[in-house]
Amino acid sequence: MTEEKIVYVLDTNILLHEPFAFLSFKEHDVVIPMTVLEELDSIKDRQRDVSRDARVAIRALEDILVNASPEQILSGVSLKKENSDQPSGCLSIFNDFALNEDTVPLSFNENDNRIISTAIFLQSKFTDKKIILVTKDINMRLKAKGAGLFFVEDYRTDQLIDDIQFLTKGYHQFEGEFWEHVSECESETDELNTKHHVKRELLPQSYMNEYLIDEGNYFAGKVAGWDDQKLTIIDLNRDRLMSRQAWGVQPKNIYQGMAMDALLDPNIDLVILTGPAGCGKTLLALASALEQVIEQNLYEKIIVTRSTPEIAESIGFLPGTEEEKMAPWLSAITDSLEVLHKQDENMHGSLNYIMDKANLQFKSINFMRGRSIQNSIVLLDECQNLTASQLKTIITRCGEGTKLVCSGNLAQIDSNYLTPVTSGLTYIVERFKDFEGSSTINLNGVVRSRLASFAEENL
Template sequence: MTVNKIIYVLDTNILLHEPFAFLSFKEHDVVVPMTVLEELDSIKDRNKDVSRDARVAIRALEDTLVNASPEQVLSGVKLPQNDELHPSGCLSIFNDYALDESKVKLSFNENDNRIISTAIYLQAQNPKNKVVLVTKDINMRLKAKGAGLAFVEDYRTDQLIDDIQFLTKGYHQFTGDFWQHVKECESETQGRNTTHYIKRDLLPNSYINEYLIDEGEHFAGKITGGDDEKLSIVDLSRERLMAKQAWGIHPKNIYQGMAMDALLDPTIDLVILTGPAGCGKTLLALATALEQVIERGLYDKIIVTRSTPEIAESIGFLPGTEEEKMAPWLAAITDSLEVLHKQDENMNGSLDYIMDKANIQFKSVNFMRGRSIQNALVLLDECQNLTASQLKTIITRCGEGTKIVCSGNLAQIDSNYLTAVTSGLTYIVERFKDFPGSSNINLNGVVRSRLASFAEENL
């Protein structure tokens, strides 16, 4: 064992979160306790999304160790090398069942304790090396520290930000009047559109398709391009943003106005809506979808999908077709449809007509893999519960002429394996922030009711 090498002991949840995580530790050594393999084995046959990740992790480990002898598996097998300049470390399986129970500090009855004991044993056997237990389980990190393990870490390779407060909002709000901050500006007008060219120094950390607003409630613009020196900004004006209309719905605040501008823009292929419960994410997405499918004829159909919570991931026990089974999980969509048509003389008749006219299809995320979706508007709701790989699977299904709207509330994550900073929703917000075909809006403010607004602020 090289003195400078770090020994990383992986917990099961790391391999469930990212099955190829053991390849991410560069020149350092990775140890997978036998208990982790047993936990993966028990999870791989469950009827849950994580069972697929468990199978992928097992297969990846087997591919790495396939030609190794039992002695090599215990001592360490060289991991694939990325390049000649950066040598890789070794992967080994540690038989934690061979530990002397009388010499460990924790009860051997729990799997977590066995994994912690493995790290403590390796720490004692390799005093010149740093031994790190890597786990996403906060309580396990506390237990490991209490048991005497010096180094415990979360897995952060997939985290693009350290704190959710640093997540880009999709807009910049200036104090006072916007023009007070601008020292030099060139403008040109074509038809009804005016483009301003300002120095990038005013907004050094800005990206294409981000919006600009001010507290003076006069200016509203959108970044359409730029270089290292200048930014081009289209002057939208607040009046035009607040006058947006889709299926009888008007924006209630400037944040909804920016969202509707992005949702109705045919040049934008991906719209990401984040924000608290009751800020209008689902209603705006549905209203603009109906407007573009039925009134404007830009798309042939609306496909609505969402992740089913872990407490009920299996939809097989519900009666009916796939769409009928998905109906309970997509009640937010049908609720929004009722809001849009509550003034109609025969609301149920209107809903049936619209469902048929817009060709609204309810699909399960579980069955999206392998599809190719053409000329459709896809509404992906509650995607804070999806991992980055799951969201990639869905977004890569979108073919020519398809627009996808991803919405979610990072404060309401149901998955045991995700946090706000590791959610797939956070991941795509950061990954797509400088993509010309995407727009991200954080809908600040609850408009559902004063009760919902008070609850969001005070509970």
């Protein structure tokens, strides 16, 4: 039985999300409506970060179609790679402007409607094929269904999990007491740590730097390695973990204790903090950064950046220097600084002194491309609004001796085209969970106030 031939019609936001997306559909055909090319053309010259993605997509399409005749472009150009035995489909451009408006269910006044009409026309013309419109616009998916299109999908090739509840938390909690689950154990102690070697079957699906805790509040450990037979666990000593301190801040719960352990570990290059509003992500990251820059001299400076909502992606309309323009977006950092120094006699003077002493810099995420950041701690806030490619751009800026702290709340996504399962934050949590130089912690529990806690649980 031969597999049903599928034709994918791509919306503009798919190529902006991933410029080479048209290469991801294996043996199936891909159709790009002319309206999509028009939208890419209008976006490519704008003063926005997304303009680069539009230009990359246009060049990628041109590379495929450069030697094709007009007839071949309309009928389809093979996407098969040289020296590859893998089956491939064809890429074609569809002139949706030639459609008769009387024959399609939607008005041609909007670009979205023309793209939907393309898919509906192909559905009526090629009844032997499955026509699927691929878009990240939720409302467009609803309109397409309402207009009579049978199949509409989100772009999911960069989606690593199906439900946010399966996202790695960074720790495993055993029922009851930890040692009740251990039948055999070999322990060794060096100058710094005690290591336990237990049977691999205790935690078959473990990953590097995964924290281990129990309901009895007696044990805290961290996975340090494994083989087919044994699992190696570093005993962190729960009391010692909860007594860790950075810039006057101590953990209020075990989740903050694990986060602070990762933040203060010089062997961890990437720390990812997830959790609800008010769980302490920003405060812990900033306190740990100040501790390591000013007190321990492990790093030379602190660079703070974050994504800005697309409605205000440009910061040019704000007065002042780059730091002054970014200040409204980074008020979470300044709020946390005030909390750390609220007992000082002259808080304003203390903040200026500390920001100068720590060489604290506010940078726009739009200007991170092309940089090489050395010997610094980079605090990247609000990561849930970034795509996987944007986060890759930032992570690859980090040079020797740099630590990156990514934090975000997947329940507060502002981007029009991202969901919790397609957010770049979710992507890096899953991609880096097996990397020995990274650690992920889900800060489970609101500690900001009882008001914030009640709101998080009930609103």
